[in-house]
Amino acid sequence: MNKLITIPEAEKGLPSVRTDLGLLQWISSVDHKQLGIMYLLTALLFFVAGGTEVMLMRIQLMVPNNTFLSPEAYNQLFTMHGTTMIFLVLMPTLIGLGVYMVPLMIGANDMAFPRLNAFSLWMTLFGGLILYFSFLDGGAPNAGWFNYVPLSNSNFSSSKGVDYYCIGLILTGIGTVTGALNFVVTILTMRAPGMKMTYMPIFVWMMLITAFLILGAFPALNAGLSMLLIDRQLHAHFFSPSSGSPILWQHLFWAFGHPEVYILALPPFGILSEVVPVFSRQPIFGYRFLVGSGIAIALLAFGVWAHHMFATGLGNPVNGFFALGSVLIGIPTGIKVFSWALTMYGGSIRFNTAMLFATSFIVEFTIGGLSGMSFALVPLDWQLTDTYYVVAHIHYVFLGGTLYSVFAGLFYWFPKITGRKLSEKLGRIFFGMFFVGFNLTFILQHILGVLGMTRRVYTYPDLPHFGALNMASSIGAFLMGASMLVLFWNIWTSLRKGEKAGDNPWNAWTLEWYTSSPPDPKNFEAVPPVRSARPLWDMKHPENPDWKHHH
Amino acid sequence: MKTMQTKLLMKFFIASEAIFFISLIISYIYYRHLSDVISITDNHLDATSTGIFTVFLLASSGTIWWGRRGLHQGKPKTLALGLAITIVLGAIFLYGQGREYAHLIQDDITIDRNIFGSAFFTLTGFHALHVLTGLVILCIILGLTLAGDYQGTDSAGVASAEIYWHFVDAVWIIVFTVIYLIPLL
Ligand SMILES: [Cu+2]
Numbered sequence: 001m002n003k004l005i006t007i008p009e010a011e012k013g014l015p016s017v018r019t020d021l022g023l024l025q026w027i028s029s030v031d032h033k034q035l036g037i038m039y040l041l042t043a044l045l046f047f048v049a050g051g052t053e054v055m056l057m058r059i060q061l062m063v064p065n066n067t068f069l070s071p072e073a074y075n076q077l078f079t080m081h082g083t084t085m086i087f088l089v090l091m092p093t094l095i096g097l098g099v100y101m102v103p104l105m106i107g108a109n110d111m112a113f114p115r116l117n118a119f120s121l122w123m124t125l126f127g128g129l130i131l132y133f134s135f136l137d138g139g140a141p142n143a144g145w146f147n148y149v150p151l152s153n154s155n156f157s158s159s160k161g162v163d164y165y166c167i168g169l170i171l172t173g174i175g176t177v178t179g180a181l182n183f184v185v186t187i188l189t190m191r192a193p194g195m196k197m198t199y200m201p202i203f204v205w206m207m208l209i210t211a212f213l214i215l216g217a218f219p220a221l222n223a224g225l226s227m228l229l230i231d232r233q234l235h236a237h238f239f240s241p242s243s244g245s246p247i248l249w250q251h252l253f254w255a256f257g258h259p260e261v262y263i264l265a266l267p268p269f270g271i272l273s274e275v276v277p278v279f280s281r282q283p284i285f286g287y288r289f290l291v292g293s294g295i296a297i298a299l300l301a302f303g304v305w306a307h308h309m310f311a312t313g314l315g316n317p318v319n320g321f322f323a324l325g326s327v328l329i330g331i332p333t334g335i336k337v338f339s340w341a342l343t344m345y346g347g348s349i350r351f352n353t354a355m356l357f358a359t360s361f362i363v364e365f366t367i368g369g370l371s372g373m374s375f376a377l378v379p380l381d382w383q384l385t386d387t388y389y390v391v392a393h394i395h396y397v398f399l400g401g402t403l404y405s406v407f408a409g410l411f412y413w414f415p416k417i418t419g420r421k422l423s424e425k426l427g428r429i430f431f432g433m434f435f436v437g438f439n440l441t442f443i444l445q446h447i448l449g450v451l452g453m454t455r456r457v458y459t460y461p462d463l464p465h466f467g468a469l470n471m472a473s474s475i476g477a478f479l480m481g482a483s484m485l486v487l488f489w490n491i492w493t494s495l496r497k498g499e500k501a502g503d504n505p506w507n508a509w510t511l512e513w514y515t516s517s518p519p520d521p522k523n524f525e526a527v528p529p530v531r532s533a534r535p536l537w538d539m540k541h542p543e544n545p546d547w548k549h550h551h
Numbered sequence: 552m553k554t555m556q557t558k559l560l561m562k563f564f565i566a567s568e569a570i571f572f573i574s575l576i577i578s579y580i581y582y583r584h585l586s587d588v589i590s591i592t593d594n595h596l597d598a599t600s601t602g603i604f605t606v607f608l609l610a611s612s613g614t615i616w617w618g619r620r621g622l623h624q625g626k627p628k629t630l631a632l633g634l635a636i637t638i639v640l641g642a643i644f645l646y647g648q649g650r651e652y653a654h655l656i657q658d659d660i661t662i663d664r665n666i667f668g669s670a671f672f673t674l675t676g677f678h679a680l681h682v683l684t685g686l687v688i689l690c691i692i693l694g695l696t697l698a699g700d701y702q703g704t705d706s707a708g709v710a711s712a713e714i715y716w717h718f719v720d721a722v723w724i725i726v727f728t729v730i731y732l733i734p735l736l
Binding site: 220 | 552555556560563564566568569573574575578581582586588662665666668669672677
């Protein structure tokens with residue numbers, strides 16, 4: 001900016017927990033900003049749990065034939081790690097960012113149903129706590145995050161863990177569905193005057209599409225979970241190998257599970273589409289293509305679930321159909337990558353921490369997408385399924401994709417949420433450590449998978465390279481763990497002494513940057529006229545507003 | 552604005568609920584094709600009696616519509632009457648379900664007996680649970696109506712309760728067709 005304007009500091013932030021009504025005020029809150037923060041804290045709580053679980057696993061896997069963990073403990077840990085990270089960390093993080101940002105980005109003062117919003121948060125938290133209570137009641141679930149029957153039937157999993165899995169996930173699932181309902185109604189009915197659908201920030205678009213994916217996908221999971229719980233508690237026969245059908249569980253689970261991948265990928269696409277333009281100083285390239293490809297991905301997502309089941313003997317015609325659908329998803333995803341790349345092309349890019357994570361996302365997610373393509377090819381899938389190649393793939397998608405974007409979004413929006421910037425110096429150290437640790441851990445697991453190391457087994461024999469590759473993978477994991485301490489330290493110190501941000505520290509263009517940082521309890525008294533996707537650009541550049549151009 | 556939003560919320564909610572029921576219904580049909588157990592056991596079902604109780608449930612969709620139309624015309628008493636009849640009809644339907652369950656259990660057909668029992672009691676049980684939820688909602692709304700809460704001609708609560716009730720009805724038509732009518736063909 002060449003024109004320096006002193007922006008007054010926000011006087012009233014969010015109520016502190018130190019004031020008289022502090023904690024009670026937060027617990028009873030229906031404000032979307034407080035609930036958004038509580039979503040993020042919920043995710044943080046479970047992130048520490050899920051991270052501890054995987055660190056124990058990586059210690060166990062450092063050397064061949066290790067006895068640090070028993071097989072029983074290891075089974076519980078990998079099950080809880082996967083379930084936690086997907087349902088209790090990534091979901092609440094993305095929904096929390098949405099709950100905080102969507103009303104601000106569309107110029108609304110809250111979600112459409114504030115009390116329902118609170119209900120969604122508390123269901124998510126209590127569902128997670130109930131899942132974790134299993135540790136105190138005879139052992140955590142131990143049949144993997146997708147909990148295949150008949151392993152999870154009561155005769156093979158006799159502890160109560162799987163029951164807690166069913167109940168915990170049904171409860172968080174209800175919270176997720178009500179959250180999605182709230183997003184849909186909020187986005188459809190509460191946009192600022194003038195904000196047509198095609199003027200919405202792409203993050204808002206992606207949250208809208210994600211909400212529809214949730215409404216379509218979670219009921220299938222809930223049906224499966226209910227049937228499994230009825231099997232286990234009332235001795236029904238749904239998934240019994242002799243009188244029911246174990247394969248039906250896989251169909252129901254993956255009819256949810258594949259859309260779930262996009263529930264965890266579309267909001268990140270949205271975050272990228274906010275961060276990349278702002279730090280490239282150019283409007284997003286191909287707005288309509290980004291939105292359209294998001295919708296295409298959502299539709300295709302419901303038609304490809306059986307690519308998780310190629311090894312179950314569905315027959316070649318079925319396999320071929322689902323293989324083709326899965327390859328097709330590469331097209332809209334590729335369109336998005338080109339959009340971001342072309343947004344950066346020729347721009348004056350600021351490589352701060354948010355942008356470092358955003359650009360790395362594009363690379364890492366592409367690797368995850370390509371390794372995913374190798375599973376769409378049925379014969380390769382038969383070779384690689386249930387090996388560490390799958391583990392590597394899913395982590396490139398969920399860490400290299402989703403988590404990188406969350407970090408980009410965190411560094412981008414932290415000033416709005418707290419009024420202070422995160423330290424760039426610590427941010428770069430964090431990025432470097434995480435980037436190296438992540439790639440070290442998971443690149444090598446592709447090789448381990450090709451060599452034939454099976455996943456979900458508590459140890460491995462001393463075969464050539466296995467020990468060395470696993471040791472290096474564990475070192476990478478510990479580097480990632482250490483990098484998280486740097487991030488936490490950064491958040492802790494920046495909350496107190498970070499550089500004050502002002503309303504619009506990045507000179508961004510969407511409405512959340514129009515209000516104070518942090519926003520007052522009432523977000524807006526008024527919003528500027530919205531006549532394009534970049535209302536704040538139009539406001540600052542009356543001589544050259546976006547709405548004068550056709551695009 | 553609020554009525555529009557609440558109705559929208561309810562519509563998307565029942566769309567999502569519909570997928571839950573579709574999952575259960577597809578499972579039922581799938582199990583039917585998988586083994587003979589369902590087609591052997593389902594001759595214990597009483598299609599005639601259940602058909603009669605189905606008529607009560609269908610009629611209740613009409614009475615709730617009539618009641619809500621009364622509210623539109625500024626006649627909250629019509630609404631109260633419509634709701635009361637709807638609740639009675641819904642309760643009669645649930646009584647019919649209970650009778651059917653009792654007969655089956657007398658024939659020793661239970662949820663843990665075989666895959667028919669599992670699929671039948673789960674699908675109809677979840678539907679009955681939705682009817683019961685609807686009855687609770689309608690009772691609350693009836694109470695509010697009698698307390699004079701609905702003075703205007705429109706109400707978000709009444710409108711969305713009506714949508715939900717029609718949904719519960721529509722689901723039953725499909726469930727009844729799949730479980731009771733198709734085996735008769
Ligand atoms: Cu998939």
